[in-house]
Amino acid sequence: MARVLGVGVGLFLIAFVWGICIFFCLLLTRASTGISKLGPVLIVVAGIFTGILVVIPREPQFPTEDEQAVIYDYSIVYRSVLVAVLAVFTVVGLVMYLVKHAMEPVYAKRLRRLRA
Known part of the structure; x- marks a missing residue:
């Protein structure tokens, strides 16, 4: 079964x-009704579920010889480069937006004198 970061589905x-x-x-x-006392019951149910999953493992702890064959995905290099380039251009775009639009100075206009 597939593992993520060496951890199973359980x-x-x-x-x-x-x-x-x-x-x-x-x-x-x-809740203001009697349903508010259901919280400890949920914790007990989650504890029982956790106990069942910890005590009864479904897979062997050590992989067999068939599972030890590792397949490498070499296209991850190209994906990583693409993500890095996109991140750099995103940061550059945000900086340019801040400089050109968000932080554009607003000058005060002169008020005309009122003649009395």
Whole structure:
């Protein structure tokens, strides 16, 4: 199975569940009805879910010989250069916008004298 930064899908599921749990706990603390007491129940459910995913691993800890074959993507160099060039031109464009438009001086106009 695919891994991101050497971490499996289970860790992303745990982070997602805890993020949703914290969001709903914060949301339910503002409720004025009896549903506001549901926050600790959500934390217990997230804890049980985390315990299940930690205790029962689905994949072997060490990869087999078939999974050790590494395929390199050499086009990442060209993509990185493209992103770097785009970032440089974005910064140059923002600086030029600030210099030419946003920080353009506004001179005060003379008031005409009022004759009494």
